[in-house]
Each structure stands twice: as structure tokens, then as C-alpha cells.
Amino acid sequence: MSKHAPMFISTDALLAHWQGHRRLTRRVIEVFPEDQMFAFSLGGMRTFGALANELLAMAAPMTHGMATLEWGGYAPPKAESKRAVLQAWDESTKKIEEWWPKIPPQRFQETLTSFGTYTGLGHWQILYVIDNEIHHRGQGYVYLRALGIEPPPFYER
Amino acid sequence: MSKHAPMFISTDALLAHWQGHRRLTRRVIEVFPEDQMFAFSLGGMRTFGALANELLAMAAPMTHGMATLEWGGYAPPKAESKRAVLQAWDESTKKIEEWWPKIPPQRFQETLTSFGTYTGLGHWQILYVIDNEIHHRGQGYVYLRALGIEPPPFYER
Numbered sequence: 001m002s003k004h005a006p007m008f009i010s011t012d013a014l015l016a017h018w019q020g021h022r023r024l025t026r027r028v029i030e031v032f033p034e035d036q037m038f039a040f041s042l043g044g045m046r047t048f049g050a051l052a053n054e055l056l057a058m059a060a061p062m063t064h065g066m067a068t069l070e071w072g073g074y075a076p077p078k079a080e081s082k083r084a085v086l087q088a089w090d091e092s093t094k095k096i097e098e099w100w101p102k103i104p105p106q107r108f109q110e111t112l113t114s115f116g117t118y119t120g121l122g123h124w125q126i127l128y129v130i131d132n133e134i135h136h137r138g139q140g141y142v143y144l145r146a147l148g149i150e151p152p153p154f155y156e157r
Numbered sequence: 158m159s160k161h162a163p164m165f166i167s168t169d170a171l172l173a174h175w176q177g178h179r180r181l182t183r184r185v186i187e188v189f190p191e192d193q194m195f196a197f198s199l200g201g202m203r204t205f206g207a208l209a210n211e212l213l214a215m216a217a218p219m220t221h222g223m224a225t226l227e228w229g230g231y232a233p234p235k236a237e238s239k240r241a242v243l244q245a246w247d248e249s250t251k252k253i254e255e256w257w258p259k260i261p262p263q264r265f266q267e268t269l270t271s272f273g274t275y276t277g278l279g280h281w282q283i284l285y286v287i288d289n290e291i292h293h294r295g296q297g298y299v300y301l302r303a304l305g306i307e308p309p310p311f312y313e314r
Contacts, residue, residue, distance in 0.1 A: 006262030008171040009280040010162035017284060042199065043302025105163030123166040127174060128312075131291050135311060138295030145200025154292060155285075 011108065015100045018130050019093065020157030025055070025137045026089055027152040032144065034082045040143055048143050051136040052085045053078055058129045060092040060099070062114060066122060067102040071115045168265065172257045175287050176250065177314030182212070182294045183246055184309040189301065191239040197300055205300050208293040209242045210235055215286045217249040217256070219271060223279060224259040228272045 009017070029052060033040075038049035046054075056076045064074040076092055079085040108122035118125065141151045166174070186209060190197075195206035203211075213233045221231040233249055236242040265279035275282065298308045 005164075005167035005169060006265075007162075007164040007166075008168045008265050009165050009284075011165045012162060013278075013280065014165040017281070021288070042299055043305075045299065045302050108163075108165050121170075123170065124174070127166075131178070132311070134288050134291040135295040135298075138292040139299050141292075142199055142202065142296050142299040145202050148200075154289070 011100075011103070011105055014126070015096075018126075019097070021130060021133060021137075022059075022089070022093055022096075024152060024154070024157055025133055026086070026093075027156075028137055028140045028144070029082065029085055029089065031149060031152065032082065032140065033147060033149070036143075036147060037082050037085070038080065040147060042143060042146060045139065048140045049079070049082070049085060051139065052089075055133050055136060056085070056088050056092055058132065060095040062125060062129050063096045063099045063103070065114055066107060066112075066125065067099045069112070168257075168260070168262055171283070172253075175283075176254070178287060178290060178294075179216075179246070179250055179253075181309060181311070181314055182290055183243070183250075184313075185294055185297050185301070186239065186242055186246065188306060188309065189239065189297065190304060190306070193300075193304060194239050194242070195237065197304060199300060199303060202296065205297045206236070206239070206242060208296065209246075212290050212293060213242070213245050213249055215289065217252040219282060219286050220253045220256045220260070222271055223264060223269075223282065224256045226269070 029048075032048055036048075038047050041047050056079065060076060061072070061074050065071045074095065076088040077084070079088050103122075108126070110122055111119065112122060112125070113119045114125050118128070120128075141154075144151045186205075189205055193205075195204050198204050213236065217233060218229070218231050222228045231252065233245040234241070236245050260279075265283070267279055268276065269279060269282070270276045271282050275285070277285075301308045
């Protein structure tokens with residue numbers, strides 16, 4: 001792709017967009033009933049706690065890998081309580097903020113393999129992580145509704 | 158923002174990313190049982206058919222508005238059957254492809270008000286539409302699982 005292709009969004013704005021989504025996901029975790037987080041599910045799916053652990057295993061580790069090209073250099077501890085999920089979430093948010101500016105900007109337009117497995121352009125790698133968060137958070141909204149709890153508004157970041 | 162801010166993703170690549178998501182959402186619509194599309198729901202939420210109509214009311218109309226700054230110039234008909242949803246989906250996909258290149262690239266970095274109501278940067282307007290599609294499609298995945306149907310893989314676009 002041309003280096004002069006018209007820009008849709010800058011690296012700074014994308015980080016701000018992502019962190020907005022992460023604030024919303026944090027609010028969904030916060031309102032999730034503690035005793036249901038690793039117990040409730042629908043249709044044989046994973047619990048919201050298990051989904052949250054998947055999101056945690058992708059977000060900061062992807063950012064670290066994109067910055068260093070070392071994969072597996074950082075992994076948050078697997079959370080087994082709502083409190084541990086929130087703690088890991090906040091730590092990941094800080095790590096993402098710290099590592100993002102260390103990603104060489106051209107890397108977002110280059111092809112790379114993340115975690116030894118997933119090959120694609122740098123922006124694709126990051127968008128996959130964000131989209132996967134939105135996808136599973138949307139599922140968390142259904143779990144909350146089924147539990148009789150009003151989720152936070154989708155448009156508030 | 159500087160015109161020379163490092164680019165995360167180009168306008169062309171973002172369109173391709175969006176159309177990939179639209180192909181996945183189309184597959185979710187395709188596997189949804191016709192007799193449940195406007196009937197089944199969980200936790201008092203809207204049916205997947207109603208959610209699909211919301212997505213249709215946002216995607217092509219947003220693209221048209223971004224290209225012309227005329228809001229309400231295009232609205233797909235409200236679908237009341239699975240067949241009508243798929244037909245409107247395919248028509249919207251073509252319209253998006255047609256109108257996207259007509260959006261002046263700098264508009265993605267400018268603040269504008271869409272549909273007379275939503276004020277934000279151009280890239281925010283588009284990302285809201287895409288993120289909302291991922292969010293509601295994720296909810297469709299739960300509906301499918303609850304109906305005993307395997308949804309298409311999230312990573313296939």
C-alpha cells in the first residue's frame with residue numbers, strides 16, 4: 001500500500017477509541033454479579049469471566065508484541081474472581097497506554113505474525129483484538145439482560 | 158490533529174475491514190432460523206430481525222451522509238422477513254462500496270453532525286456503525302447458541 005494512502009484514523013486516535021471501549025467493558029464487568037461471573041452462561045457458551053480472561057490474554061500481550069516483536073513476553077495472571085478481573089483489567093489498560101507509543105508507526109501497515117500463529121497486517125492484528133472485545137462484551141450484555149440487570153449504555157465510553 | 162499524524166489504517170483498508178464484517182454478519186443472518194428471526198429473543202431484548210433493521214438503517218445511510226452531507230437522503234426499506242433482510246443487506250453492501258470513494262478523505266478527520274443529532278469526527282461516525290454491528294451480531298451469536306445452532310466462526314470474513 002502507498003505510504004500516501006488517505007488516512008482513516010491516526011494511531012493516537014485509534015488508541016483513544018480502544019481505551020474508550022475498554023472503559024465500557026470495565027463497566028460491564030463492574031455490574032456483572034460476582035456470583036454469576038464464572039457460573040452463568042447461555043446456550044452452552046463460556047461464562048463472562050472466561051470471556052474476560054480471553055480478552056485480557058489478548059489486549060496487553062498483543063500491544064507488547066507489536067511494540068517488541070517478542071510474543072509471550074507478557075501475560076496477565078488468569079483471574080478467578082471479579083475483583084481479580086478488574087485488577088488485571090486496570091493493569092492491562094496501563095500497559096497498553098505505556099506500550100502503544102513504542103510500536104513503530106509503520107508496523108501497522110506491515111505484515112507480521114502474532115503469537116507465532118496469526119499472520120496479517122499490524123492494523124488487522126489490533127482491530128481483531130478490539131473487535132473480539134466488542135463481540136464478547138455484546139454477549140455479556142445478553143447475559144446481563146437474562147439476569148435481569150440493565151447494562152451500561154453502548155454509546156458511553 | 159496534525160495532517161501528518163502517523164496513520165493506523167487507510168480509508169481503503171478500513172472499507173475492506175468493514176465489508177469483511179458485513180460478510181460475517183450476512184452469514185449470521187443466513188443461518189438464523191426464518192421463523193425465529195422476528196420472534197425469538199432473550200432477556201426482553203429486541204429480536205435479531207429488529208437488530209438487523211437497525212444495522213441496515215445506519216450503514217448505507219451513514220455512508221451516503223458522509224459522502225454528501227445530506228442526511229436522510231437514503232434509507233433502506235424496513236425488512237419484515239429473513240429474505241427481505243438479506244436483500245436489503247446486499248443492496249446496502251453495494252451502496253457502501255459505491256459511496257465510500259465519494260467521501261472526501263479529510264472528512265474522516267473533521268467534526269460533523271450525522272442525522273442531525275450525532276456530533277463527532279468522521280472516523281468516529283463510521284466506527285460507531287461498525288462497532289454497533291459487531292455488538293449486535295455478538296448478541297445474535299448468543300441467540301443462535303440458545304436456539305441450538307452453531308454460529309459461523311468469528312475469525313472468518
